[in-house]
Amino acid sequence: METKERTENIDEDITEEEEQEFIQELPLLPLDDLVVFPYMPPVPPFPPHHVALTGKMATTAVERAMESERMLCIFRPKKHLSKEDIKKIKKSNLSPIGSLIHILRYKTDDEDVLFLAHGRERVEIEEILHTDPFVKARVNIISSDDEYPIGNPVMDLEVEALVRSNDEMFQRIVQMSSRYQEEYGSLTKTMIDEPGRLADYIAAMLDLKPHDKQRVLEAVSVHERLNTLAVILAKELDLHELESKIQNNAQAVINKGQREYYLREQLKAIQTELGESDDLGLEIDEMREQLSETEMPDKAKQAAEKELKRLSKMQSFSPESTVSRNYLDWLLNLPWSVSTEDALDLTAAQEILDADHYDLEKVKERILEYLAVRMLKTDMKGPIFCFVGPPGVGKTSLGRSIARSMNRKFVRISLGGMHDEAEIRGHRRTYIGSMPGRIVKGLRQAESNNPVFMLDEIDKLGSDFRGDPASALLEVLDPEQNHSFTDNYLDVPFDLSKVMFITTANQLHTIPPPLRDRMETIELPGYTANEKQIIAKQYLIPRQLKENGLNDELIDIKDKAIDKVISEYTREAGVRNLERELGTVCRKVARRVAEGNTDLTTITTKDIQGYLGPAKFDSEIASRKSDIGVATGLSVTPAGGEILFIEVAATKKVNTRTELRITGQIGEVMQESAQAALSYVKSQSTELKFDPSVLENDIHIHVPAGAIPKDGPSAGITIATALASIATQQQISPEIAMTGELTLRGRVLPIGGVKEKILAAKQAGIKKVIMPEGNKKHFIEVPKDIQSGVEFLFVENVTEVFKEIFA
Numbered sequence: 130m131e132t133k134e135r136t137e138n139i140d141e142d143i144t145e146e147e148e149q150e151f152i153q154e155l156p157l158l159p160l161d162d163l164v165v166f167p168y169m170p171p172v173p174p175f176p177p178h179h180v181a182l183t184g185k186m187a188t189t190a191v192e193r194a195m196e197s198e199r200m201l202c203i204f205r206p207k208k209h210l211s212k213e214d215i216k217k218i219k220k221s222n223l224s225p226i227g228s229l230i231h232i233l234r235y236k237t238d239d240e241d242v243l244f245l246a247h248g249r250e251r252v253e254i255e256e257i258l259h260t261d262p263f264v265k266a267r268v269n270i271i272s273s274d275d276e277y278p279i280g281n282p283v284m285d286l287e288v289e290a291l292v293r294s295n296d297e298m299f300q301r302i303v304q305m306s307s308r309y310q311e312e313y314g315s316l317t318k319t320m321i322d323e324p325g326r327l328a329d330y331i332a333a334m335l336d337l338k339p340h341d342k343q344r345v346l347e348a349v350s351v352h353e354r355l356n357t358l359a360v361i362l363a364k365e366l367d368l369h370e371l372e373s374k375i376q377n378n379a380q381a382v383i384n385k386g387q388r389e390y391y392l393r394e395q396l397k398a399i400q401t402e403l404g405e406s407d408d409l410g411l412e413i414d415e416m417r418e419q420l421s422e423t424e425m426p427d428k429a430k431q432a433a434e435k436e437l438k439r440l441s442k443m444q445s446f447s448p449e450s451t452v453s454r455n456y457l458d459w460l461l462n463l464p465w466s467v468s469t470e471d472a473l474d475l476t477a478a479q480e481i482l483d484a485d486h487y488d489l490e491k492v493k494e495r496i497l498e499y500l501a502v503r504m505l506k507t508d509m510k511g512p513i514f515c516f517v518g519p520p521g522v523g524k525t526s527l528g529r530s531i532a533r534s535m536n537r538k539f540v541r542i543s544l545g546g547m548h549d550e551a552e553i554r555g556h557r558r559t560y561i562g563s564m565p566g567r568i569v570k571g572l573r574q575a576e577s578n579n580p581v582f583m584l585d586e587i588d589k590l591g592s593d594f595r596g597d598p599a600s601a602l603l604e605v606l607d608p609e610q611n612h613s614f615t616d617n618y619l620d621v622p623f624d625l626s627k628v629m630f631i632t633t634a635n636q637l638h639t640i641p642p643p644l645r646d647r648m649e650t651i652e653l654p655g656y657t658a659n660e661k662q663i664i665a666k667q668y669l670i671p672r673q674l675k676e677n678g679l680n681d682e683l684i685d686i687k688d689k690a691i692d693k694v695i696s697e698y699t700r701e702a703g704v705r706n707l708e709r710e711l712g713t714v715c716r717k718v719a720r721r722v723a724e725g726n727t728d729l730t731t732i733t734t735k736d737i738q739g740y741l742g743p744a745k746f747d748s749e750i751a752s753r754k755s756d757i758g759v760a761t762g763l764s765v766t767p768a769g770g771e772i773l774f775i776e777v778a779a780t781k782k783v784n785t786r787t788e789l790r791i792t793g794q795i796g797e798v799m800q801e802s803a804q805a806a807l808s809y810v811k812s813q814s815t816e817l818k819f820d821p822s823v824l825e826n827d828i829h830i831h832v833p834a835g836a837i838p839k840d841g842p843s844a845g846i847t848i849a850t851a852l853a854s855i856a857t858q859q860q861i862s863p864e865i866a867m868t869g870e871l872t873l874r875g876r877v878l879p880i881g882g883v884k885e886k887i888l889a890a891k892q893a894g895i896k897k898v899i900m901p902e903g904n905k906k907h908f909i910e911v912p913k914d915i916q917s918g919v920e921f922l923f924v925e926n927v928t929e930v931f932k933e934i935f936a
Contacts, residue, residue: 153255155229156190156201157264158182159210159218164342165203165228165248166329178246186215188242190263191235199232202252202268205343218264220254226347227252229270251349271349291355292324298362299331305369308336325351328358337361390444413441416457424466429621433460456558459565460619464578468627471579472536473504485530486523487664492516492651496531499629510608511579511629515587515645517637518653519769519885521703524633525585527653531631532581540571545586550596553605555618565618568605568625579627587644588634599641606630606647654884655702655769658892659914661695662688669708670715677715684718686711686732693737697744700892702769702885714740755860762847763868763890763898764839765882770889772866774833775844777851782827793832796840803830805873806849809927810856813875817931819856828852843880845871846899846927850934859935866890867899867930875927879903884911891915897922899930 158180165178182188194201204227210218229252235244252268259265296317303314313334321327332345341361348354420433436457443450472478475497482493499512516524525541532539547553556563564570571582590599604610611625632648634640656664670686673679691711699706717740718730732740753759758777763770782788789807791800807828814821830848832839846869854861868886870878879901880886890898897920905923924930 153252153268153270154258154265155268156194157227157254157257157266157268158187158190158201158203159206159215159223159264160203161206161209162339163203164205164339164346165230165246166333166342166346167228167248167250168326168329169248169333178248179243180246181241181243183241184212185240186212186261186263188237188240190265191232191242191244192237193263193265194232195235200249201230201232202266203228203230203246204254205339215264216260218257218260220257220266223254224343224347225253226271226343226349227254227268228346229268251346285352288324288352288355291352291359292327295328295331295355295358295362298359298366299335302335302362302366302369305373309334325354328354331362332358335362335365337365393444412454413437416440416461419461423461426465426622426624429460429465429619432619432621433457436460452558456618459569459573460621463569463573463619463623464576465623467577468579469537469577471500471503472534473500475500478534481534482530485533486527487667488656488660489523489527489653492527492653495649495651496534500535510626513606513608513630513632513648515632515634515637515640515648515650516653517634517650519635519655519702519766521701521705522653522655523703524653525583528581528583528631528633531629535581535629537629538575538577538580539583540575540580541583541585542567542571543585544598545589546591547598548591548596550598550601551617553598553601555616557617558620563618565616568614569616569619569623572623572628578624579629581629581631584630584632586634587632588636588639599644602644603647606632606644654910655888656704657888657912657915658692658695660912661704661707662691664704665691665695665707665711669704669711673708673712673715677712677719679715679719679722682729683722683727684715684730684732686714687734689734690732690737693734694741696892697746698737698741700746702888710741753863755862757858757860758851758855759863760847760851760854760861761863761866761895762844763866763886764841764843765885770882770885770887772889772893772895773839773844775847775851776831776833777848777855778829778831779823779826779855780829782825787825788827790827790829791831792829793834794838795832796838798842799840799844802842802845802871803848806845806852806871809871809873809875810849810852813853813928813931814856816928817853817857817935819858823856824852828855842870842878843868845869846877846924846930849927850930853931853935857935861934862897864894864896865899865934866893866895866897869899869901869924869927871927877901877924877927877930883907884915887911887915887919891919896920899924899933901925 160180163178163180182191190201204223206223208222210222214222228248229250231247231249233245233247235242237243251271253271255267255269257264257266299317300314303309303311317327317330321330328345328348328351332342344357344361345354348357417437420430420437425433436453440450440453440457443453478497478500479493482496486493495514502509516527518524528541529539551566553566553568555566555569568582572578572580575582584602587602590602592599604614605625608626611628613622614625615622637645637650666688674681674684694710694714695707698710701707714732714737718732721730738744758779760775762773762775764773765771789804791803795803807824810817811821811824814824830851832844847867849871850861850867853859868880870880872878883900883904884907887898896918899922902923902925908921922929922933924933
């Protein structure tokens, strides 16, 4: 390897005349990113042009230049040229104007060369002489047209204006940017006195793009050069102003952040001195330790670890850190693997259920069956029950009793009036103040993943533009899906398959069919008078005595007195009002005791009116007599069974067409039953022996209690009987009640709510009940004490009803 190094002093004695006479056949270097302006000496503050090149052609060109006056020329190619392209280079491939270069120093090392270039003049190519072993060209030196120094009175006014404009923009750029020294701007006032050289100096000193510098180099005319530079400087000035604005804004934010950090560090130091330190790092360590000790599914653990990493990078005062802490708090405190151990003693469970509730044998039997299977199969899924019955029969308290019998935690949430899906699934964390849904909240409250979870009043769910909670419950109450229930806030699955869900409802038809299909329905019918008396003695009275500070030595309520409260002061399927009335009696006795009378108070039938006032309910048929066109029917409402009266009147028709009017808030199904009953009775004029023209008059059917909506097909035979009574002018006994759906051919079809209807008939004092033959199989559910004193007739055709009613 051979290394050469030569150093030559700057030859400042080369005159302009000698340069003009210089033979213009020179080595040529095509360089993409270097533009050298004339008369810019490589001494501070002018930028030295150190040129480093690689390749045999470049090294040879520099060496040949050093052999002949150290001169070569540099031209910028119009596009990037490869080594192969350089060997075929043409004049058209290069920019029209280049720079004449004087090499001051150089150094070679194999095929690498480094030299210090000094620009002397603008040159243009006349001809490419050869390209091997290096590029050589014949060039012309272009003389400048600077005739007058800056400030000369003879100078063109436009040129002077351009000089001032360019100089002013240059000064502003130097002041704005930290890349340039202040002395760069002062040189334009002290060292440069020609307009053209001023333009070259500004273009050389600024960090412009190579193609912008080339545009200035190619502007031979001073006027054109200054104009070109003005356009470039205007754009550059805009960029520097925008850059300065961005930097100032960023600095302002940084200063504000530093100030807040300083103040918060001071606050932290003060809190530490006061013993109120809020160390985020310590909190993160505690969370990380809690995470390592908590058994969680892999997805939940990954989500917690990811959130912990995010939290560790936040400032403690950041609003986002509060959101992250809340999320981790929920994630780490859920009972992912915490379960209570079921009490699998069937005898003890039976005793607890019997101690808390009277009767309800169906429910108790189903719970004991679940416990029995649980003893045989430990990994079974939790059942989903739906308790349906009128208010006050003990649906909600039964759920609490079931939890106690199984040794499980009990959680209850009310769904009545709920209309937002997020109440079930939770809100997404993107919302301010977002929280998990009621299901996840209930599990955290229970601190167990297998509680008895009661969803109360599921038949009263709402639905509007915010979502449909019933649809959200489809996943919760589906054993095939709820093992991976995903709350929107947590965004990780939680296993609900171990939870025993119990829902309650007063009626089934308001529950959406897909939701109803997912639940095992257990009906809780209303209580009979005897059952209410037993419940009052065993449960209600002892509870009221305790709540009112009494005991058995201060008050004694006789059975007959309880019966009178049941029959004359309450009319319900459950026992809520009964307990309320008994509570009123106990409070009045408690007042007497507080006044000093501590003797035993015995409550008999005669005393009830003094405590509770006059009777609130009388027998609904006691004041009624046999009448034409009035029949007694039976119905079922969410509050239990009811009796209703169907009244029919025939009036002389006003128009040629017979009009059938139905009033009393009657639904569509019941209206259709009335139309079918009228058509059937008209077709039976021969059998019933009445004048058909009677029913050709206007017919008005009314069902009293017009403020209460009524619907359903079970009043069909009752309406037909009232119409037949009008047609035959025969009276109907008020002591006979009937229920059954009627077809157009007179068949009587089965109906629902048998026990509730019979219970209502018994309470109202009905002596005979007519029911469809198809309901005879349901009669076994009716207690014997309700059947006593009531005669039952089961019919298949309405003609049997007519024979019984009209003898």
